[in-house]
Amino acid sequence: MMPSPVISARDVSLTFPTADAPVHALKDVSLDIGPGDFVSFIGPSGCGKTTFLRCIAGLESPTGGTLTVNGMTPDQARRARAYGYVFQAPGLYPWRTIAGNIALPLEIMGFSRPDRAERVARVLDLVELGQFGGKYPWQLSGGMQQRASIARALAFDADILLMDEPFGALDEIVRDRLNEALLALWAKTGKTIGFVTHSIPEAVYLSTKIVVMSPRPGRITDVIDSPLPRQRPLEIRDSAAFIETAHRVREGLRAGHSYD
Numbered sequence: 716m717m718p719s720p721v722i723s724a725r726d727v728s729l730t731f732p733t734a735d736a737p738v739h740a741l742k743d744v745s746l747d748i749g750p751g752d753f754v755s756f757i758g759p760s761g762c763g764k765t766t767f768l769r770c771i772a773g774l775e776s777p778t779g780g781t782l783t784v785n786g787m788t789p790d791q792a793r794r795a796r797a798y799g800y801v802f803q804a805p806g807l808y809p810w811r812t813i814a815g816n817i818a819l820p821l822e823i824m825g826f827s828r829p830d831r832a833e834r835v836a837r838v839l840d841l842v843e844l845g846q847f848g849g850k851y852p853w854q855l856s857g858g859m860q861q862r863a864s865i866a867r868a869l870a871f872d873a874d875i876l877l878m879d880e881p882f883g884a885l886d887e888i889v890r891d892r893l894n895e896a897l898l899a900l901w902a903k904t905g906k907t908i909g910f911v912t913h914s915i916p917e918a919v920y921l922s923t924k925i926v927v928m929s930p931r932p933g934r935i936t937d938v939i940d941s942p943l944p945r946q947r948p949l950e951i952r953d954s955a956a957f958i959e960t961a962h963r964v965r966e967g968l969r970a971g972h973s974y975d
């Protein structure tokens with residue numbers, strides 16, 4: 716029997732009312748995400764990737780269809796702290812150390828001081844920043860800052876990690892390293908990950924499932940279950956299975972007339 720999905724969307728639609736014409740950001744999006752899946756959402760700007768992630772997070776409300784997260788409404792799941800959220804920009808406070816930034820949500824949630832210290836140390840180790848807790852954000856490279864923001868999202872042990880183009884602003888070499896590190900972290904923690912990206916190689920390298928979307932209105936044009944094993948050295952990108960999967964993603968994007 717298939718395990719019950721962690722995230723389940725049925726015919727989810729979202730129309731934003733605007734001053735001129737309504738914007739149909741999502742239309743009839745149906746998708747199941749299982750425990751431990753790594754799901755990437757790929758598509759051109761404006762196809763509703765961020766909107767869908769925000770719906771899962773309970774930060775945006777669908778205008779049609781149903782969406783459950785851990786069997787709850789997204790709003791209930793948000794209040795139960797079902798997920799950590801990583802934004803495109805690290806968003807670290809410059810006047811707080813890295814450890815202080817990671818501890819901030821824990822302080823707000825009322826974790827005790829010793830519990831906070833233990834959690835901060837553990838997640839700093841997970842993202843290999845163990846030596847940098849006492850530094851300030853501006854003393855770290857962009858890639859390190861983004862790792863710190865991932866640590867912050869992991870600190871309260873949610874089973875779901877939602878990531879909105881977390882590596883989009885980084886150069887390719889740093890991005891490669893962070894992709895490898897993210898896969899290692901995913902293997903170690905078994906989290907369910909929803910990941911927005913514009914990059915075909917990134918989506919194929921990271922995901923167990925790739926969701927290809929098209930714009931106006933945002934729809935799913937293809938869902939690809941990755942043929943790649945879970946263990947993925949960077950060299951896997953030269954394999955036939957990788958290249959074939961990347962080709963299928965590209966075809967899916969074309970079918971949505973995304974880049975034509």
Ligand SMILES: Nc1ncnc2c1ncn2[C@@H]1O[C@H](COP(=O)(O)OP(=O)(O)OP(=O)(O)O)[C@@H](O)[C@H]1O
Nearest residue numbers: 731733738740758759760761762763764765766767
């Ligand atoms: N609050 C809002 N009010 C009106 N329109 C919105 C709102 N938020 C998003 N949109 C529109 O909904 C559509 C989907 O936006 P969304 O940000 O989800 O796309 P995206 O695929 O994540 O794009 P990008 O890759 O550029 O981040 C876009 O046309 C956007 O302009």
